Amino acid sequence: MERRDVEIFLALTEELHFGRTARRLHVSQARVSQSIKQLERRIGAALFERNSRRVELTSIGRRLADDIRPGYELIRDGVERAIAAGRGLAEPLRVGFSSPLAGELVLFAASAYRERHPAAGEVLLHETPLSDPFGLLRSGELDLLLAQFPVVEPDLATGPVLISDTRVLAVSTRHPFAKRPSVRVDDLARDKVLSLSGPVPDYWLDHLLPRTTPAGRPVERGERAATRQELLALVGAGRGVHPAAAHEVRYYARPNIAYVPIDDAPPLEYGLVWRAAADTGRIRAFAEAAVETVRRQGGPGDVCAECR
Known part of the structure; x- marks a missing residue:
């Protein structure tokens, strides 16, 4: 059984009405009917008795609901907890930088991040040593780092260019x-x-x-x-x-x-870096805020005008 089919079945056991179930789950009534028919064919028995006036569970349908509801709720709760942990906006976000301009951009991005997400936790800034640029990130002491590009590390992910300087x-x-x-x-x-x-x-x-x-x-x-x-x-x-x-x-x-x-040297570029295995909702939210901060100042890739 697909998770959506289980969700439709359990919702119908509570609503006992195809139209209300469809509205509750934001699907069509035909989708509810199709899902229940497929489930009944798989079970080999009717799960609901329905006529023009009412819908009722059969004894087999009631037993099936009692058996699968606890497992479904465990799965649902586990997914919701994972989503909450992934978004984790209320937790402090530790952002590193290794140059003064990068530090100023992080401060402006932090303000934009909190404007977009009022419930977001504090943004904590840390200066990282140039002699070991990724050490604090890899040890978990930092969540994000505004670093010089390119970054070619198999365990690290990168965002777009935020600063481009001559x-x-x-x-x-x-x-x-x-x-x-x-x-x-x-x-x-x-x-x-x-x-x-x-x-x-x-x-x-x-x-x-x-x-x-x-x-x-x-x-x-x-x-x-x-x-x-x-x-x-x-x-x-x-x-x-x-x-x-x-x-x-x-x-x-x-x-x-x-x-x-230096007339003919390519620009130096900087962007956000994070552990690929720790790609969370708050990291993505901060990265979006940083991009928006730069875009307001002339577009991604420019040196942030407010930071000059």
Whole structure:
């Protein structure tokens, strides 16, 4: 028996009226009649006595209802509990970010999330270490992460691009590039390129720091710093250069560092990431709110105007 057929049968045992049963379940009266006829053919006996004035259960129908109702209610209650747990909007939602702009977008998205879902729980923000970008997500300490794309991890799911930003090259103010209006990716071969240390995915490094330039010249990778502040200190000291997102100019301005636009570099993109096995209703609700936040500011893929 299909679950819908069981539901129709049990509803009819309570309503004892085909029309009321159809209205209660939002189906056609013909659907109710068809389901009951199919069930009676399968049982091999009438389950209801019906005439033009009334509908009554037969003894077999009453026994069948008594036998299957407890099991059906257990299944129904279990499904409803699973749906409630999946939606779980009243529970706190822990969202991570690794850059200041991402943190600001998360705050705006949290406001939109609560506007759309007044009963939603608190949104808790956590800064994640760049040296271990997915560690807190995988350990279950975070529900969502606004991370740099691409993310190619079999256990993680991703949403749409929320931020798309141009690239700049961080150099010492004493560096020859500091006097130029812009540079090109080929210029990376003229100095050591610095990066952060830690278990950063290789595809991130290749995306941020190409091994060769478009002209085929090798790019030398220099020191790897443990934190962004260490990285900026190395850049300011002239130990190398570092490609970055343009929004970092506002957040990481230093008197000994210049940020030079990279004309031909692809944009850096950011979006939401979550554990594929923990795809819940509240995660989807927050992702929708984040997309709406960006759309109001000019469309998905733009840097959120409110966050600039």
